[in-house]
Amino acid sequence: MSRRPGNPSRRLVDGGGLPFVGTIHSKTRSSPFLTIGLVLGAMLLVGFCYHQSGGSRNDLEAVSRVEGSTSCTVEVQRAIPILKKAYGDSMHKVLHVGPDTCSVVSKLLKEEDTEAWGVEPYDLDDADASCKSLVRKGIVRAADIKFPLPYRAKSFSLVIVSDALDYLSPRYLNRTLPELARVSIDGVVIFAGYPGRQKAKDSELPKFGRPAKLRSSSWWIRYFVQTSLDENEAVVKKFDQAATKRSYRPACQVFHLKSYS
Structure with missing residues (x-):
């Protein structure tokens, strides 16, 4: 009955790249620690979206609720x-x-x-x-x-x-x-x-x-x-x-x- 949903993380990519890219470029020279933190945050966000998309069968019910x-x-x-x-x-x-x-x-x-x-x-x-x-x-x-x-x-x-x-x-x-x-x-x-x-x-x-x-x-x-x-x-x-x-x-x-x- 259930079908594996599409990967929600695609919405991050299809929208024109990761949401923090512009911020990273504007702060690179002034704060390298901030750059590293934002990059790690973006990676964690993508990983979370992948996990919610069906990385584990235990999440299937939660994902199905999102799909309605x-x-x-x-x-x-x-x-x-x-x-x-x-x-x-x-x-x-x-x-x-x-x-x-x-x-x-x-x-x-x-x-x-x-x-x-x-x-x-x-x-x-x-x-x-x-x-x-x-x-x-x-x-x-x-x-x-x-x-x-x-x-x-x-x-x-x-x-x-x-x-x-x-x-x-x-x-x-x-x-x-x-x-x-x-x-x-x-x-x-x-x-x-x-x-x-x-x-x-x-x-x-x-x-x-x-x-x-x-x-x-x-x-x-x-x-x-x-x-x-x-x-x-x-x-x-x-x-x-x-x-x-x-x-x-x-x-x-x-x-x-x-x-x-």
């Missing part, structure tokens, strides 16, 4: 330690549903005592070698989530979905959400985008078939009530406590639903 978009799939990866605190043993057998699920599954499999599977709602034609390996092993599979999931009831302790429900109309949500609850034992975690944040660039819309329909928290809560899906208040409290302790602030809306009894 947020990948909830990336957010799932950031939230794994918080989810483990909130769900405990329920993180033993996890299904992730959403685009770029291979990255989430790969990270979950690195966690101790955690089994993970994934469902990619779109094609996997451009998947990398690591993802194709997960597909060959049957750990990750492509499936249209508008139809019944290819799993038996209560196959997973926890189901996590991101960057997928935002693209479904209520008609298909009525089918997909009950399916997610059906295959889970201890709950469903939904990572949904906030209204006003663009989820896909125009060039990506053909892949998704429709633009994201970002809903408010009140919309989702009304929808859960109408479809008899209850929020897990006990888990919500644990999640919030763990998030506060770790100074974690989700860039997406996070909902915790109970499975069907």
Whole structure:
């Protein structure tokens, strides 16, 4: 879902050179120490811009905010330690549903005592070698989530979905959400985008078939009530406590639903 942004440091160069050049020339004779300081400052500024442009995967979420978009799939990866605190043993057998699920599954499999599977709602034609390996092993599979999931009831302790429900109309949500609850034992975690944040660039819309329909928290809560899906208040409290302790602030809306009894 997420794409590596262009390098913000280009704005320093395209504007006609580094912003301190004129100052450097005018002060060279009178203050060589000032010249050296300004040059070092300019180099640090360029380095900072490069780092923010994607030098580290941990900065991806921050960069996406600047561009006006947020990948909830990336957010799932950031939230794994918080989810483990909130769900405990329920993180033993996890299904992730959403685009770029291979990255989430790969990270979950690195966690101790955690089994993970994934469902990619779109094609996997451009998947990398690591993802194709997960597909060959049957750990990750492509499936249209508008139809019944290819799993038996209560196959997973926890189901996590991101960057997928935002693209479904209520008609298909009525089918997909009950399916997610059906295959889970201890709950469903939904990572949904906030209204006003663009989820896909125009060039990506053909892949998704429709633009994201970002809903408010009140919309989702009304929808859960109408479809008899209850929020897990006990888990919500644990999640919030763990998030506060770790100074974690989700860039997406996070909902915790109970499975069907």
